Amino acid sequence: MVEGIGIVGGGQLGRMLTEAAHPLGSHVTVLDPTPDAPATKAGAEQLLGGLHDPEAIARLAAATDVVTWEIEHINADALEKLVRDGFNVQPSPTTLKTIQDKLVQKTMLREAGLPVADFLALDTGPSSQAHGQQLREVTQALGGAVIFKTRRGGYDGRGNHVFTGDVDQLDTALGGDWVDLYAEKIIPFEKELSVLAARDVYGNIAVYPTVETVHEDNICHTVVFPANLRPALAERAQDIAHETMRQLEGAGVFAIEMFVTESEVLINEIAPRVHNSGHHTIEANVTSQFEQHIRAITGMPLGSTAPRSPAAAMVNVLGTREEPLNRVGLDRVLAEPDTHPHYYGKSSRPARKIGHITVLGDRSEDVLDRARRAREALVI
């Protein structure tokens, strides 16, 4: 019986996992370097330690029955060693490792026949001067506008650099550090989508309905269900999600982020964890992504991914300046019908995700408007 869950990372995702784990009778311990991590305020215990610290990760495993994570920038080697030592780690650290390196991730997807934008490996080194010719060759080979991406550690758009043709400008943007880049063709997309999916330890797969995501400043700002798609593309997105899940190993929730062009659906990237694009599932679906992940990693059957509401929208609430959390305007938000604010118990600072608001209703345009208005009512 899997009762003690260890989560590497104790932020808002760890917190919402904790909230889902408790009613199912599990205990949660998070590993996080910052004392009083958000998850602890929902009753998780905390081991103080770094997300890359093998010794701390081993302590987490020793104290729990299964180890998982809420963030992908963690020590995958240490997790692979845990598996070799007989510990239960979900999903597979090998899959985590594949996903951590975007070039390896894209290569895996392309080899599996899944649709991704054209990309090329770069043989980068310590100085920009050596690369002018190479960059021009890569750009030409990809036949269009190109973005250079950091292979590892990128997050919310950090590590992505659009190439304007000016090598010096790119060098400045990179701070002179050219290691671990690859090149990707820029796709002029119409929409961004996300499909959440889960696998249990027996191999069963459950896929959530496709949602539309709108990124602002590369952060997932709004999510709308249902996605407004032509039927062929809607079916394609769900098929891609199923096929992608067959390529990934281990139990748990994954988020498969996609681009839609006029005629096709491409995978942008995969998050090997619960995801910002699934927060609406707390109210809008029979089983939330957080409960689904807990079910999956503890050996329980998956729950229904069916929607409970014809439409739902989620907006992130971002901090604007350094200050303690305030709730000015919350009364106005709570006066709106079927509107569900979630604070994460964090103090405010610029662009920090301090909460989200989910709105349920009958039509996607309507819930999105209402969610945005609710966010504007808060004085952060």
Added chain:
Amino acid sequence: MVEGIGIVGGGQLGRMLTEAAHPLGSHVTVLDPTPDAPATKAGAEQLLGGLHDPEAIARLAAATDVVTWEIEHINADALEKLVRDGFNVQPSPTTLKTIQDKLVQKTMLREAGLPVADFLALDTGPSSQAHGQQLREVTQALGGAVIFKTRRGGYDGRGNHVFTGDVDQLDTALGGDWVDLYAEKIIPFEKELSVLAARDVYGNIAVYPTVETVHEDNICHTVVFPANLRPALAERAQDIAHETMRQLEGAGVFAIEMFVTESEVLINEIAPRVHNSGHHTIEANVTSQFEQHIRAITGMPLGSTAPRSPAAAMVNVLGTREEPLNRVGLDRVLAEPDTHPHYYGKSSRPARKIGHITVLGDRSEDVLDRARRAREALVI
């Protein structure tokens, strides 16, 4: 801005209040005499102290912005003193005091023109011998079968004694302690109902749909929504709930428990708090009773009480013997559609409420069957 919530009592009701308070950005501190009370496992802080200890209650008030409770058998005088000293206590301790004494409660309801079973005060003293004649007079005056009830401190049927006409038997049942009894006519009822209702600090009232409750051994075992009632009686139950709320003071959730006879609806008793008959609202209604109570006492507007599902059933999970919590059978429960188990983080002992299961669906008979089968799947 009301951010710090103090709850007298830290059991499962305090725990579910805590779970509702966190996403709204509130902190919770519970006062409970037992270390590691269930609410602490959901992230509440705990003050260790007795529910009747005026000094501990004053400390709770000093540490928080509003004081409320999850159990009614607490020190109402201490709470009234807090109000006189300028502290924010919700709902009104005076209403709590009225409800704590069932004779005073029934008298208040009858004087307000609300329907209750006939009852009579008893002038009881220390010995049974003195009361034989009085009991016979009271029984005759009420004109039927009579139940003697403890005015204060009764809970889940404890303190209720059906009078068979045998004074010695009653004396034995009471352990010779005749103080604080009153007599009530036994009503041969068809069904038991519960209506949850809330008031905010501005006086607005929101009433939940009526549910049917089935008590076994005087504990609320199952709750079914919607209640199967003739239209006239259904309307009557909602009207009674509204009128009852107008008699009670302060902000918060109340549970109004009722009997239905062939032709009328009578109030059985009022709980001045969130209630076992409202656990299904977590999944089955737009706003759960727990979130509603938090909204009410923190000065926020009330949320919608509308159902999200055509039908819902809730069953309590009771312990059968002394043992640590086990989750044997949980996988079978989670394999059932739209079935939501909630463990309270308590160890098992005979008849202890250690959790509940809510099932949503389309028809009340169906959800009740499914909920009962789910409970049977657990090996407690």
